Amino acid sequence: DTEVTQTPKHLVMGMTNKKSLKCEQHMGHRAMYWYKQKAKKPPELMFVYSYEKLSINESVPSRFSPECPNSSLLNLHLHALQPEDSALYLCASSQSLSRDTEAFFGQGTRLTVV
Amino acid sequence: AQKVTQAQTEISVVEKEDVTLDCVYETRDTTYYLFWYKQPPSGELVFLIRRNSFDEQNEISGRYSWNFQKSTSSFNFTITASQVVDSAVYFCALRTFFGNEKLTFGTGTRLTIIP
Numbered sequence: 001d002t003e004v005t006q007t008p009k010h011l012v013m014g015m016t017n018k019k020s021l022k023c024e025q026h027m028g029h030r031a032m033y034w035y036k037q038k039a040k041k042p043p044e045l046m047f048v049y050s051y052e053k054l055s056i057n058e059s060v061p062s063r064f065s066p067e068c069p070n071s072s073l074l075n076l077h078l079h080a081l082q083p084e085d086s087a088l089y090l091c092a093s094s095q096s097l098s099r100d101t102e103a104f105f106g107q108g109t110r111l112t113v114v
Numbered sequence: 115a116q117k118v119t120q121a122q123t124e125i126s127v128v129e130k131e132d133v134t135l136d137c138v139y140e141t142r143d144t145t146y147y148l149f150w151y152k153q154p155p156s157g158e159l160v161f162l163i164r165r166n167s168f169d170e171q172n173e174i175s176g177r178y179s180w181n182f183q184k185s186t187s188s189f190n191f192t193i194t195a196s197q198v199v200d201s202a203v204y205f206c207a208l209r210t211f212f213g214n215e216k217l218t219f220g221t222g223t224r225l226t227i228i229p
Contacts, residue, residue, distance in 0.1 A: 042205055058216075099146075105158055107156055108157040
């Protein structure tokens with residue numbers, strides 16, 4: 001089972017709203033990632049968690065707040081977003097941060113900020 | 115610094131034709147890993163293959179094949195007898211042994227298979 005599940009699939013939120021994106025994997029992977037993908041662009045790394053600890057923050061604005069409650073779950077809390085934050089948000093997981101491991105991606109959450 | 119170039123932005127072929135997607139990479143590291151991902155309209159990136167820099171053997175998986183040539187820093191992907199379900203955006207990506215955990219993606223090639 002190589003499945004990463006993301007909810008919701010679509011989200012529309014106002015600039016003053018607070019919402020959360022959720023990601024779950026049951027493959028026993030210890031590394032989890034958030035990527036942001038704008039239309040017709042490749043994914044851009046936002047955050048990396050390894051063994052439930054934040055390993056990388058790619059200088060992401062504080063209106064995006066990641067959380068890893070346990071090894072299977074990864075959340076992305078959203079607050080006071082801007083319309084330019086509208087994008088596809090992809091979660092991924094891999095066995096570890098070892099360079100020779102592949103990441104498995106979820107279907108993403110299509111976020112629209114109005 | 116590392117870089118992945120996918121010069122073909124969009125390709126259209128008629129069903130059952132063969133098609134090759136090009137990927138050229140740049141890195142100063144001698145140990146690195148190359149990946150191909152498929153992104154159908156549903157949005158999910160589907161892992162297709164990982165290739166280590168010290169293994170130049172080409173690989174075939176059903177209708178898919180990959181040609182890795184270190185001499186030209188290329189890792190090209192060929193689909194034989196294309197099908198409509200192959201329509202997607204395909205990304206080539208690079209990760210180096212001494213780099214961080216970041217995958218460097220190419221800009222992607224949008225492949226359309228015409229029935």
